[in-house]
Amino acid sequence: MAAASTSSFIPLKPRPTPRGLSTIAVLKLGAPLSFSFRRPVLAPARLRISCVAKPETVEKVAKVVKKQLALPAETLVTGDSKFAALGADSLDTVEIVMGLEEEFDISVEEDSAQSIATVQDAADLIEELVRKKCA
Amino acid sequence: HRRLPAVIPTPPVSASPFPNPKSQYCCLSRNFSAALTPLLPVQLPSRMETHLWYVVPDEVKSAPLLSKYMELLPQSERDHVLGFRGDQLQKSALLARTLVRTTIARYQVDGHLDPRSLRFKRNIHGKPEVEWETKDGFCPPPLQFNISHTSSLVACGVTMNSLIGIDVEEKRRRTKNNILAFAKRYFTAHEVEHLNAIPDSELQQQEFIKLWTLKEAYVKALGKGFSSSPFNTFTIRVNTAAQESFCLVKARKEASSGIAVETLDSPQNLTNNWQFALLELMGSHYVAICLERQETGGAGKAFPIKLTARKTIPSVEDELVSGTNAVVTIGGSVTQF
Numbered sequence: 001m002a003a004a005s006t007s008s009f010i011p012l013k014p015r016p017t018p019r020g021l022s023t024i025a026v027l028k029l030g031a032p033l034s035f036s037f038r039r040p041v042l043a044p045a046r047l048r049i050s051c052v053a054k055p056e057t058v059e060k061v062a063k064v065v066k067k068q069l070a071l072p073a074e075t076l077v078t079g080d081s082k083f084a085a086l087g088a089d090s091l092d093t094v095e096i097v098m099g100l101e102e103e104f105d106i107s108v109e110e111d112s113a114q115s116i117a118t119v120q121d122a123a124d125l126i127e128e129l130v131r132k133k134c135a
Numbered sequence: 136h137r138r139l140p141a142v143i144p145t146p147p148v149s150a151s152p153f154p155n156p157k158s159q160y161c162c163l164s165r166n167f168s169a170a171l172t173p174l175l176p177v178q179l180p181s182r183m184e185t186h187l188w189y190v191v192p193d194e195v196k197s198a199p200l201l202s203k204y205m206e207l208l209p210q211s212e213r214d215h216v217l218g219f220r221g222d223q224l225q226k227s228a229l230l231a232r233t234l235v236r237t238t239i240a241r242y243q244v245d246g247h248l249d250p251r252s253l254r255f256k257r258n259i260h261g262k263p264e265v266e267w268e269t270k271d272g273f274c275p276p277p278l279q280f281n282i283s284h285t286s287s288l289v290a291c292g293v294t295m296n297s298l299i300g301i302d303v304e305e306k307r308r309r310t311k312n313n314i315l316a317f318a319k320r321y322f323t324a325h326e327v328e329h330l331n332a333i334p335d336s337e338l339q340q341q342e343f344i345k346l347w348t349l350k351e352a353y354v355k356a357l358g359k360g361f362s363s364s365p366f367n368t369f370t371i372r373v374n375t376a377a378q379e380s381f382c383l384v385k386a387r388k389e390a391s392s393g394i395a396v397e398t399l400d401s402p403q404n405l406t407n408n409w410q411f412a413l414l415e416l417m418g419s420h421y422v423a424i425c426l427e428r429q430e431t432g433g434a435g436k437a438f439p440i441k442l443t444a445r446k447t448i449p450s451v452e453d454e455l456v457s458g459t460n461a462v463v464t465i466g467g468s469v470t471q472f
Contacts, residue, residue: 068311075220087224089285090361091304091347094321095311110321111362 057123064099065119068092079120090114096122104130171203171450174248177241179276180295180443182429184472187301187444187462188238189290189416190230192223195448201226204233204449207250223286230289230449235282237449238291239265244276262358281355288420298427300355302348303420306341314343322346323370323399345466346371348423349411353396356409356425369398371411373466394467396425412440413466424467439468 062077069087071077077086083093097113100106100122106129116122180186195201205213208229216228236250245267254266263282267275277296283303284290292301310317318327326346333339349371354364372395394411412424426440444457456462457471464471 082218085218085224086220087286090351091308091310095317098312098317098320110365110367114361114365 054123054127057126058119060103061100061119061122061126064103065096065122068096068099077119079118079123081119082117083119084117100126106130106133171200171207174237174241174250174450175453176243176248177238179242179244179278180293181441182295182297183438184294184441184443185297185299185412185424185426186293187290187414187422187424187442188234188293188447189288189303189422189444190234190447190449191288191417192227192230192286195226195230200448200451201229204229207236208232209251227284227286227289231282231284231291233449234289234291234447235280238293238447239278239280242278242293244278245270245273258358260358260360260363262355262360283351283355283422285420288416290422292424294426297429298356298358300352300357300425302351302355302423303416304344304348305420306344306415307419308344309340310343314339318343321366322350323367325370325372329373345413345421345423348421349394349413349425349466352411352423352425353409356427368400369396371395372397410440411467412442412464412469414442414444414469415463415465417461418463421465439470441470441472443472 058079062081065071065077065081065083065086065088066073066075069092071086075086083096088096093116094113097108097116101108104126106126108125108129112125116125205216208216212232216225216232219225219228233250236253239253240248240250254268255263256266257263265275265278265280267273269275279294279297279299280291281299281301282289282291283301285303285305287305288303290301290303292299315327315331318330322330330339330342330346333342350366350369353369353371354361354366357364373393394413395407396409396411408428410426410428412426414422414424416422424440424442442457442462443455444462446454446456446461462471
């Protein structure tokens with residue numbers, strides 16, 4: 001690229017393109033893109049990727065639950081599984097939430113904690129808190 | 136519906152013509168192939184009394200009996216019981232429903248004794264209540280109840296008029312997390328201090344469980360759901376004169392150590408509306424009872440809680456245990472009858 005000129009008018013220079021994006025486009029079109037014609041589309045300034053995938057979260061929650069309730073590893077625990085039905089009383093539930101706070105590095109308000117009835121409830125709450133953290 | 140697993144049936148007991156002081160159900164043989172023995176009525180608690188009923192699941196071994204209990208429940212409650220994973224959880228859930236239905240039925244509030252006919256509802260915060268039939272001229276009594284259960288104990292507290300919350304826990308219950316870390320996260324500063332001051336880890340564990348049950352009992356008595364009273368918004372205080380006695384076993388019949396609740400939004404005023412009892416049951420469980428204070432005995436001093444405790448196997452036998460080794464008051468002002 002040409003060095004920047006010292007004049008007040010800076011001619012348009014080709015912007016360095018993000019790797020992969022326009023390279024592919026160039027290859028596809030068979031001709032170099034004109035940068036005055038099309039700028040590569042960058043993601044919006046605020047990245048909106050989700051930090052944790054749903055099935056993974058449910059699995060991690062299930063693991064914490066099984067550990068707290070001392071359930072055999074092969075116990076089937078799914079999103080629908082209710083904490084109470086698995087044998088969790090209110091002390092277990094609070095301990096599970098504490099375990100989830102450690103696992104996901106989040107902080108759960110006590111009133112939210114008490115409203116968790118199923119594994120899915122916990123996973124959803126975690127994802128929301130993690131999303132807020134990552135944002 | 137899935138059958139509860141077969142268990143060893145209890146051997147038949149020969150009928151005795153003499154009333155057994157242990158059992159109000161004299162002259163009954165334990166033949167469960169017939170329908171459940173009709174329930175014996177019980178007198179309602181007076182306004183100042185609290186009745187505590189409890190069942191020890193390990194002592195209820197008869198599969199036919201458990202099946203009969205199941206038959207007392209409406210389909211929705213049966214489904215709820217069967218939704219629990221595993222026999223032990225299902226059994227204590229079944230016994231909890233059975234205990235509350237049979238106990239309330241025995242008070243014969245609406246003139247008859249059928250535990251099947253009782254209907255329950257939840258108030259707007261989710262607290263279970265009896266839904267009395269509103270027949271002509273029938274004014275439902277202000278009967279209050281609350282249940283708590285673990286896999287090893289099922290308990291039900293009953294009063295006339297006083298809001299009640301009870302919580303039971305095994306004395307030896309261990310938390311997975313470190314107690315002080317847990318308390319710092321969920322309890323108040325005063326409670327953390329109280330626990331921190333206990334050098335012996337075993338005693339500290341027990342104190343933690345006592346605090347937990349008292350806090351649970353309070354929230355359950357309030358009946359507004361846990362989200363309205365997070366545990367770190369109120370402190371359970373044991374008055375200093377009673378600090379030592381809180382950790383020791385006191386005389387069975389009467390014990391006096393002050394337990395009070397203080398809400399963080401009004402720290403200057405100990406909330407006088409609620410009184411507490413903490414019991415050690417069968418040497419193995421803590422039972423915390425929280426009651427709405429009905430009357431005070433001059434200068435704001437509360438009357439002791441008048442407690443009647445009965446161990447029961449619904450429709451089989453009752454045993455009056457208040458004043459015995461089975462029920463030891465370890466906190467609060469309680470007179471056992």
